[in-house]
Amino acid sequence: MSKKVFLDTCIWMELCVLSNPQNSHEIAQSAKATQLLSNIIAQKTEIISLDFQIIELMQVIMKTKMKECNKYLKTNNLTGVNNIKEFRNSPNCQNYLNQAMLVCESTYNDIKRISSAIDEYSIDVKSIISSLENLDVNDCIYYEYCKENKIDLYTFDNDFTKLDSQFIKVI
Numbered sequence: 001m002s003k004k005v006f007l008d009t010c011i012w013m014e015l016c017v018l019s020n021p022q023n024s025h026e027i028a029q030s031a032k033a034t035q036l037l038s039n040i041i042a043q044k045t046e047i048i049s050l051d052f053q054i055i056e057l058m059q060v061i062m063k064t065k066m067k068e069c070n071k072y073l074k075t076n077n078l079t080g081v082n083n084i085k086e087f088r089n090s091p092n093c094q095n096y097l098n099q100a101m102l103v104c105e106s107t108y109n110d111i112k113r114i115s116s117a118i119d120e121y122s123i124d125v126k127s128i129i130s131s132l133e134n135l136d137v138n139d140c141i142y143y144e145y146c147k148e149n150k151i152d153l154y155t156f157d158n159d160f161t162k163l164d165s166q167f168i169k170v171i
Helices: 009-017 024-042 051-075 084-089 091-114 125-131 137-149 158-162
Strands: 004-007 046-050 117-119 152-155 168-170
Touching (some): 046 137, 051 084, 051 091, 125 137, 137 158, 158 168
């Protein structure tokens, strides 16, 4: 059986979404994510993703574009939007919405190309609930999936250090 790894959403954000790191922290994270991917590819390790993760990334992309749009609207003395539904329906936001949709499509295609599989995972809700004191909901899902399938999980998220697990790799 070949070794498998799971990249946390924050790693995928660096690899597929964020293209222009600005400050030293962003530059360092981008470099770590890129080096990690290079090492994984060089070692011919399988990268596994989850359908939930694609959805989480799309939500982050939509919220990011909504924030960008609100900055634009404020600069031009226009009324901002308060939520994703307003963002989708506002004529003043259509350009940003279209950008978000393109980034979502591109990110999905990148992850499909890089990953060996995009798995579907049946959630054990009670197990997720028991982990909520340490991790957010999506991270609980990824943690349980990787634990169950003996897959190394790479992340920048220090919340994972609260858990006793050999398969979690905080970089």
